[in-house]
Amino acid sequence: MKLVILDRDGVINHDSPSFVKNPAEWVALPGSLEAIARLSQAGWRVVIASNQSGLARGLFNMETLNAIHAKMRTELAQLGGHVDSIFICPHGPDDNCQCRKPKPGMYLDIARRYDVSLKNVPAVGDSLRDLQAAAEAGCTPWLVLTGNGLKTRDSGELPPGTQVADDLARIVDRWLEA
Numbered sequence: 001m002k003l004v005i006l007d008r009d010g011v012i013n014h015d016s017p018s019f020v021k022n023p024a025e026w027v028a029l030p031g032s033l034e035a036i037a038r039l040s041q042a043g044w045r046v047v048i049a050s051n052q053s054g055l056a057r058g059l060f061n062m063e064t065l066n067a068i069h070a071k072m073r074t075e076l077a078q079l080g081g082h083v084d085s086i087f088i089c090p091h092g093p094d095d096n097c098q099c100r101k102p103k104p105g106m107y108l109d110i111a112r113r114y115d116v117s118l119k120n121v122p123a124v125g126d127s128l129r130d131l132q133a134a135a136e137a138g139c140t141p142w143l144v145l146t147g148n149g150l151k152t153r154d155s156g157e158l159p160p161g162t163q164v165a166d167d168l169a170r171i172v173d174r175w176l177e178a
């Protein structure tokens with residue numbers, strides 16, 4: 001099984017310092033949904049792992065988050081793409097959970113759910129904590145330069161073996177031609 005783990009904000013959709021709080025604020029990045037559709041059609045399983053501390057902060061509730069994801073899935077389906085499952089951390093920075101990235105908990109849950117080793121599973125993110133969680137879980141970290149990506153690249157703290165590409169579309173180009 002070809003599995004890929006994606007961060008959401010800054011990878012699939014525009015991120016916002018004031019959080020993506022409702023479906024109207026969820027806006028796909030250019031080419032990202034098309035890229036996921038190409039993966040789906042090539043037989044990849046696409047899974048999202050996303051910190052959503054806006055839940056803990058009371059900025060939106062689970063019903064609204066489900067509506068945001070329904071919008072994403074609808075737009076994706078129109079392009080022939082599919083997200084297999086969405087793992088979220090609903091906690092805040094001070095909750096000390098095991099799922100909020102940079103902790104690897106969501107990735108380990110994904111490995112258990114799909115009964116796979118994460119070795120050689122690519123995990124795409126735009127923030128350092130995505131890459132750190134990915135590396136800690138044993139995935140191959142991929143950095144996109146959308147969202148926080150430029151800042152992350154320039155931090156100089158990328159985990160060893162991190163691959164870098166302009167955006168999700170460029171990454172998928174590389175995977176599908178490999």
Ligand SMILES: [Mg+2]
Pocket residue numbers: 007008009010011015125126127147
């Ligand atoms: Mg992000």
Ligand SMILES: [Zn+2]
Pocket residue numbers: 089090091097098099100
């Ligand atoms: Zn959590």
